[in-house]
Amino acid sequence: MKEPIISVRGLRYSYPGSDDRLVLNDISLEIFPGEVIALLGANGSGKSTLARHLNGLLIPNEGQVVVAGLCTGAETNVWEIRKKVGMVFQNPDNQLVAALVEEELAFGMENLGVAPDIMKVRIKEMAKRMDLERFLEFPPNRLSGGQKQRVAIAAVLVIEPDILILDEPTSMLDPAGRREVMEQVANLKKMGKTVILVTMIWMRQQQRIGL
Ligand SMILES: Nc1ncnc2c1ncn2[C@@H]1O[C@H](COP(=O)(O)OP(=O)(O)OP(=O)(O)O)[C@@H](O)[C@H]1O
Numbered sequence: 391m392k393e394p395i396i397s398v399r400g401l402r403y404s405y406p407g408s409d410d411r412l413v414l415n416d417i418s419l420e421i422f423p424g425e426v427i428a429l430l431g432a433n434g435s436g437k438s439t440l441a442r443h444l445n446g447l448l449i450p451n452e453g454q455v456v457v458a459g460l461c462t463g464a465e466t467n468v469w470e471i472r473k474k475v476g477m478v479f480q481n482p483d484n485q486l487v488a489a490l491v492e493e494e495l496a497f498g499m500e501n502l503g504v505a506p507d508i509m510k511v512r513i514k515e516m517a518k519r520m521d522l523e524r525f526l527e528f529p530p531n532r533l534s535g536g537q538k539q540r541v542a543i544a545a546v547l548v549i550e551p552d553i554l555i556l557d558e559p560t561s562m563l564d565p566a567g568r569r570e571v572m573e574q575v576a577n578l579k580k581m582g583k584t585v586i587l588v589t590m591i592w593m594r595q596q597q598r599i600g601l
């Protein structure tokens with residue numbers, strides 16, 4: 391039987407300074423390689439807090455999160471986990487940091503010490519796959535919301551993570567932008583990636599693109 395790629399056991403979490411108010415109270419779940427999972431819940435229910443636990447941005451107060459066999463609680467694992475889990479935040483404006491799309495795609499790889507010649511090849515391939523070739527020399531702020539979101543996803547994918555967490559990637563987009571991003575999610579599934587999608591509009595989109 392397949393091993394889960396993400397395993398959460400008895401996770402409890404309260405933000406520092408919140409008088410121990412539990413945002414996550416005894417959460418357990420398993421996610422298997424290649425699954426596309428929707429994380430649904432009302433505003434403030436803790437979806438983003440849970441998502442931030444899955445790549446070690448937050449560490450449980452109690453219980454544990456194990457990603458590809460690595461416990462997020464061990465400081466020595468954090469770097470390895472960041473390589474395995476890519477996270478795309480709700481607002482691409484908060485995620486995009488570089489002056490040009492091309493530099494944006496290089497940024498994460500530079501941090502991980504990828505050799506420049508390998509970087510170039512990966513950027514070219516990723517731009518082609520994500521239909522961003524004509525934007526490589528553009529500053530991200532000249533792109534539409536959907537295009538920016540594609541850049542944010544490409545910038546994470548180019549690091550070649552096995553797991554993608556997309557936190558409400560379509561909530562700020564118009565219907566065309568939403569469809570672009572959701573088609574990308576369908577592609578990730580085809581590529582065999584494990585995808586965790588925080589969303590409130592899953593059912594409609596799911597039906598539309600046949601996930
Ligand atoms: N940095 C923080 N410090 C203190 N409390 C926080 C922080 N971030 C979130 N919270 C609180 O934790 C709870 C869960 O928030 P979270 O952002 O995880 O919810 P969510 O399900 O992602 O909501 P939304 O649908 O609005 O994105 C909320 O009550 C929120 O006020």
Ligand SMILES: [Mg+2]
Pocket residue numbers: 437438439557
């Ligand atoms: Mg949220």
